[in-house]
Amino acid sequence: MMTQEETQPKRQEDRRLRIVDRTMRMHGNEPHALIETLHAIQESYGFIDLDMMRYVSERLGVPLSKVYGVATFYHFFTLKPQGEHTCVICTGTACYIGGAKAILDEIGRQYKISPGETTKDNKLSLLTARCLGACGLAPAVVYDGTVAGKQTPESVNKTLGRWFKNGS
Amino acid sequence: MVLEELHEIAKIENERQGQFEHTINICVAAGCLSCGSQELLDSFKREIEKRGLEKWCNAKGVGCLGLCTAGPLISVEPSGVIYKAVTVADIPEIIDSLSGEPLKRLACPSEMSFFKRQQKIVLENFGRLDPERIEEYIARGGYEALFNALRDMTPSSVIDSIVKSGLRGRGGGGYPTGLKWTTVMKASGTQKYVICNADEGDPGAFMDRSVLESDPHRVLEGMAIAGYAVGADKAFIYVRAEYPLAIKRLKKAIAQAEQLGVLGRGIFNTTFNFEIKIRLGAGAFVCGEETALIASIEGSRGNPRPRPPYPAEHGLWGCPTLINNVETFANVPAIIRNGSSWFSSFGTEKSKGTKVFALAGRINNTGLIEVAMGTTLRDIVFDIGGGIPEGSKFKAVQTGGPSGGCITEEHLDIPVDYDSLTKLGSIMGSGGMIVMDNTSCMVDVAKFFVDFCMTESCGKCVPCRDGSAQMYHLLNKITKGQGRMEDIHMLERLCDLVKNTSLCGLGMTMPNPVMSTMHYFRDEYLAHVHDKTCPAGVCNMKRGGH
Numbered sequence: 001m002m003t004q005e006e007t008q009p010k011r012q013e014d015r016r017l018r019i020v021d022r023t024m025r026m027h028g029n030e031p032h033a034l035i036e037t038l039h040a041i042q043e044s045y046g047f048i049d050l051d052m053m054r055y056v057s058e059r060l061g062v063p064l065s066k067v068y069g070v071a072t073f074y075h076f077f078t079l080k081p082q083g084e085h086t087c088v089i090c091t092g093t094a095c096y097i098g099g100a101k102a103i104l105d106e107i108g109r110q111y112k113i114s115p116g117e118t119t120k121d122n123k124l125s126l127l128t129a130r131c132l133g134a135c136g137l138a139p140a141v142v143y144d145g146t147v148a149g150k151q152t153p154e155s156v157n158k159t160l161g162r163w164f165k166n167g168s
Numbered sequence: 169m170v171l172e173e174l175h176e177i178a179k180i181e182n183e184r185q186g187q188f189e190h191t192i193n194i195c196v197a198a199g200c201l202s203c204g205s206q207e208l209l210d211s212f213k214r215e216i217e218k219r220g221l222e223k224w225c226n227a228k229g230v231g232c233l234g235l236c237t238a239g240p241l242i243s244v245e246p247s248g249v250i251y252k253a254v255t256v257a258d259i260p261e262i263i264d265s266l267s268g269e270p271l272k273r274l275a276c277p278s279e280m281s282f283f284k285r286q287q288k289i290v291l292e293n294f295g296r297l298d299p300e301r302i303e304e305y306i307a308r309g310g311y312e313a314l315f316n317a318l319r320d321m322t323p324s325s326v327i328d329s330i331v332k333s334g335l336r337g338r339g340g341g342g343y344p345t346g347l348k349w350t351t352v353m354k355a356s357g358t359q360k361y362v363i364c365n366a367d368e369g370d371p372g373a374f375m376d377r378s379v380l381e382s383d384p385h386r387v388l389e390g391m392a393i394a395g396y397a398v399g400a401d402k403a404f405i406y407v408r409a410e411y412p413l414a415i416k417r418l419k420k421a422i423a424q425a426e427q428l429g430v431l432g433r434g435i436f437n438t439t440f441n442f443e444i445k446i447r448l449g450a451g452a453f454v455c456g457e458e459t460a461l462i463a464s465i466e467g468s469r470g471n472p473r474p475r476p477p478y479p480a481e482h483g484l485w486g487c488p489t490l491i492n493n494v495e496t497f498a499n500v501p502a503i504i505r506n507g508s509s510w511f512s513s514f515g516t517e518k519s520k521g522t523k524v525f526a527l528a529g530r531i532n533n534t535g536l537i538e539v540a541m542g543t544t545l546r547d548i549v550f551d552i553g554g555g556i557p558e559g560s561k562f563k564a565v566q567t568g569g570p571s572g573g574c575i576t577e578e579h580l581d582i583p584v585d586y587d588s589l590t591k592l593g594s595i596m597g598s599g600g601m602i603v604m605d606n607t608s609c610m611v612d613v614a615k616f617f618v619d620f621c622m623t624e625s626c627g628k629c630v631p632c633r634d635g636s637a638q639m640y641h642l643l644n645k646i647t648k649g650q651g652r653m654e655d656i657h658m659l660e661r662l663c664d665l666v667k668n669t670s671l672c673g674l675g676m677t678m679p680n681p682v683m684s685t686m687h688y689f690r691d692e693y694l695a696h697v698h699d700k701t702c703p704a705g706v707c708n709m710k711r712g713g714h
Contacts, residue, residue, distance in 0.1 A: 032467035039409065039448050066468070073469040073626075074450030076409050092371030093569065093602045094528035096616055130453065130620070132410055133374035135528035135600070136199050136236025136535045147202035149239075 016044035020052075024059055031062045034070055038077055047078045075130070083118040083125040085163045087156070088142035092131025098138035099152070104128070106153035107160070123164060169429040169436055171315055174306060177428075181307035188226040190266045191245040193295055196229035197381045198413050199535075203253075205229075205240035211256045215263060225266065231382020233295040235282060236535040243295055250276045250283065281551045282533045287514060287540040289522050290498045293383045294536075299417050302424040305385040311430045313504035317393050318438045326397040326504065327353060333508035334520030335500075339365055339456075339493030340568065340597045341673075342519070342586040348490065351480040352398040355488035360400035362391055363484065363491045365461060366407035366414070369453035370569030371620065373600030375524040376494040378536050380407065380414035383498070384421035390497030392431060392442045393504060398490050401441045406461055409448045418446055453570075453624035457672045458483075458491045460626065471628045472672035493598065495524055515541035519585035529566075529602035530556050539584075546580040549603060560605035564688070568597025570617045570624075571677035573684025574610065593684045595677070609706035610689040611696055615643040617681040621674065632675030635666035639682060646693065649700040649709035656693055660686065 023040035027033030037060065041052050048071050057064040071077045087107070091100050104115065107126055111119055118125040134140040137149025143159055185191065194200075194209040212227035233241040238252035244266065251262065251274040258274060265271045276283070288294070297304040305311070317326050331346030352360060364387060368376040379387060391403050407415055422444055425431040433441045452470045454460045460470040462484050483489025499521060503511045512520045519541040525548065528534050532554035539548060549555070549565055556562050564574040573594035575582075582588045586596050604613065622636035642659045645651045663679035663686075670676045686693055695703050702709055 030467075032465070034467035035450060035464065036448065036467075039450065062467075070467070070469055074452050076449075076451035093566070093600070093616070094372045094534075096371075097529045097602060097604060097608060129410060130369070130451065130624075131371035131373075133368065133377040134199060134202060134236075135372050135374050135526055135602075137202060137239070138528060138534075140202070147198065149199070149202050 019044045020056075021059075024056075029060060031060050034060060034062055034067065035074070038067075038071055038074075042077055047081045049079065080118075083122045085123060085144055085160075086125045086127060086142075087144075087160060088127045088129050088132075089115070090132045090134065090138070090140040090142075091128045092133075092135060092138075094135035094138035095131075095140055100139040103139060103141065103151060103153050103156050106157060110157060111160070124160065171312075171319075171436075174311060174315060177303055178307045178309075181303040185226070185304075185307070188224065190225045190247075192225065192227045192262070193230040193233075193243045193245065194227060195231070195233045195239065195241045195295065196299075197232035197378055198411075199232065199236035200239035200241055201413070203239040204255075208240050208242070208254060208256060208259075211259055212263075215259050219263070221263070225263065228298050229300070230296060231294045231299050232291075232378045232536055234286075234291075234535045234537060235276070235533055237533060238276075241295075244270070249278070252276055282535075282537070282554065285547070285552050286538050287522050288538050289502050289511075289514070290379060290386075290495055290524050291382075291536070291538045292502070293386065294378075295382075297383065299382050299384055300420055302385060302421065302428060305383070309505060310385055310501070311389055311425075313501040314389050314392050314396075314430065315436050317396055317504055318436050318440055321504075323353060323397045323399065326393060329503060329508045330397070330500070331508075333503045333511040334515075334518075335496065335503065335511065336519065336586060337493060338495035338499070338523065338598065340370075340571065340595060342596060345492065345496055348480060348492070349394065349397055351478070352400075352488050352490040355481045357488050359402075359485075359487045360398055361484045361487055361489040362395045362398065362400045362403035363461065363465070363489055364391055364403070364405040364494060364497055365456065365458070365491055366405055366411075366494045367449045367456045367461060368408060368411075368494075368598065369456045369624075370571075370598050370600050372526065372528055372566075372569055372602045373598050374526045375536065375599045377408075377411050377414050378526075379494050379498050379524070380411070381417055384414075384417050385425065386498045386501060387418075387494055388421060388425055388431060388444060390500035391444060392435070393500050394490055394492065394497065395442045396440055398488075400490065401443065403442065403444045404447050404465055404484075405444060406447045406449055406455070406465060409450055415446065415448065422446070452626070453620070454626045454672070454674050457674060460672070461491065462489065469626070471626050472674075474671060495599070516583060516585045518587055523584070523596070523599060525599045525601050527553050527601050527603070530560060530605040530607070531603040532557060541585045542583040544581050544583055545575060548584065548601070549580065553603070556603060556605050560607065563604045563606055563608060564610070566594075566602040566604065566613070566681070567600070568595035568677075568680070569600050570620050571595060571673065571680055572597045573680045574604075574613075574688055576688045593680065593687060595680070607704060607706070609647075609702050609704035610685040610692045611643065611647055611702075612704075612706045614682045614685045615640065615647055618643055618678070621678040625674065625678075629669075629671035629675060631666045631669040632671065632678065635662055635670070635675070636678060638662055639666070639679070643682070646696045647702070647707040647709075649696065649707070651697040653697060656686070656697060 115128040249270040335345040336342040455470040460472040
């Protein structure tokens with residue numbers, strides 16, 4: 001049993017790294033592949049850490065300072081691991097008019113986190129997005145990748161409460 | 169691939185569709201999907217199969233039907249009835265009603281202005297074709313414009329058509345498209361590029377997302393025609409990573425087009441090659457600016473650079489590059505197919521054609537619309553948009569996002585075109601229209617946009633980087649009830665400075681929402697400063713806060 005448990009993450013690690021390598025190869029390992037590669041890293045690992053930045057820097061021949069510069073310039077990239085669940089609040093204009101701030105305030109009150117933070121038990125990460133393009137359904141919230149429209153502080157509370165109750 | 173083969177595909181597809189007595193089109197664009205339309209589509213298919221009606225009735229996923237607020241939407245052909253807020257439980261009743269009277273309970277009124285008063289060019293296939301099947305696009309005349317351009321027209325005559333059509337850039341600036349194409353065509357250099365700007369960063373705008381999700385081939389065809397006209401064989405679509413569905417459908421569309429030979433090498437047995445690749449944005453508003461976008465495709469931070477030289481002469485990797493917005497490219501096949509005089513018969517003297525708008529905010533019919541240029545704002549908001557929810561009072565409509573301004577009641581009768589909106593201190597922008605009522609505080613709205621620009625400023629030039637922070641600071645002071653008259657004067661001076669000295673469009677237009685609200689809603693600013701009250705009750709001050 002022990003060995004299986006030990007090899008499982010390793011095999012997974014290889015698969016994730018292979019995706020990253022393939023992305024770089026597809027772009028001829030050229031420096032301009034940097035952003036595409038960072039996307040691949042974030043998609044497979046969930047975030048971009050310094051080790052991966054070093055790895056990409058060497059492979060693509062891009063100075064580490066530039067890799068770091070690009071990774072921190074774009075809001076879509078995150079350098080911190082996310083919690084078990086993510087809740088993204090859209091803060092675009094329509095959602096702002098529709099009451100996104102009240103939702104953010106409510107989550108802050110309930111779970112003591114601000115946008116960009118994760119609860120201490122690592123269960124929930126709260127994020128904001130600059131418009132998801134779901135303005136017809138404002139205010140919009142993304143629960144673990146699924147968009148839900150016409151949300152209220154109450155409906156958000158209900159959904160998040162379920163995550164905490166289930167213990168998953 | 170030759171024209172006959174294209175026609176053959178269209179014929180087979182039309183026959184396939186024609187064998188059904190009824191077709192149920194279920195919207196599977198992002199809006200309706202988030203209301204559960206995928207489950208609805210699957211359930212429709214199951215119910216049809218259960219009843220053994222597969223040869224009689226077809227259920228398929230289609231692009232955006234427009235009225236996003238009432239999703240999931242479905243439309244039924246041939247009757248043309250549109251049903252709103254359909255649930256799985258309604259399916260048996262809808263199928264029962266196919267050969268009889270439409271189901272009144274769910275049907276949108278057939279005379280509804282939202283559907284009747286639109287003029288569709290870019291959205292002509294919306295709600296009709298399955299965006300994941302190239303055959304359906306071809307069945308509606310797709311890729312024929314590209315064929316005609318390649319086989320019967322010279323690059324200059326293609327450009328001539330675009331010039332004569334009067335098409336202007338739909339990304340916001342309104343630069344004449346034909347002129348831009350001419351510059352790229354004339355630029356020297358053997359390698360040229362075409363870039364489609366799908367980095368729809370304006371909060372409150374979702375036209376490009378809808379076009380890419382609902383009719384991706386249209387954009388690809390427009391890009392290929394542009395490539396032929398300017399002499400480019402490589403292209404990129406720079407699309408926001410926040411639009412996963414649009415990316416997925418684009419990838420599929422490119423693969424299908426390459427497989428059929430309408431993209432790739434030797435298109436339609438000519439010597440023309442055209443390859444389109446996707447590049448993902450990563451959440452930087454400034455990358456909507458063309459030089460920043462180019463830097464991003466090159467794998468760098470999205471920092472803009474001074475122009476000239478313009479990308480048309482010195483763009484991607486130093487090569488002449490044509491950059492147009494999604495909606496601009498989506499207009500191109502229709503212009504080539506129907507002729508430039510057909511296109512220029514729509515719209516006003518200086519703004520030809522139509523414009524797609526995303527209606528959102530305090531308005532009854534939120535969603536996507538396309539109207540002829542020159543339609544009045546009053547018609548858009550109160551007729552097509554169905555007015556504002558009962559009990560609230562119209563205050564302003566905001567166009568152009570963080571680069572635009574507010575338009576008040578007294579100006580609602582102006583025709584919407586590039587020049588009229590600029591005259592009012594706003595801009596056409598990419599097409600986001602946010603309606604505000606008396607629950608919105610205009611100082612807070614200005615603060616919202618400045619906050620946005622402050623976060624999104626790339627930091628390269630001082631006026632934008634520091635100016636936005638100072639403007640935010642002043643607005644914050646005012647909304648907290650700590651503002652003084654000199655703050656308003658300072659804000660005005662800062663607006664002037666930032667507008668005139670910033671490097672790129674982001675900084676140059678950032679003061680617009682502030683200047684426009686200060687102009688039209690000065691009383692609200694004064695109430696915050698003098699009386700320390702927020703008339704709308706939004707700002708947390710000693711009175712009226714919540």
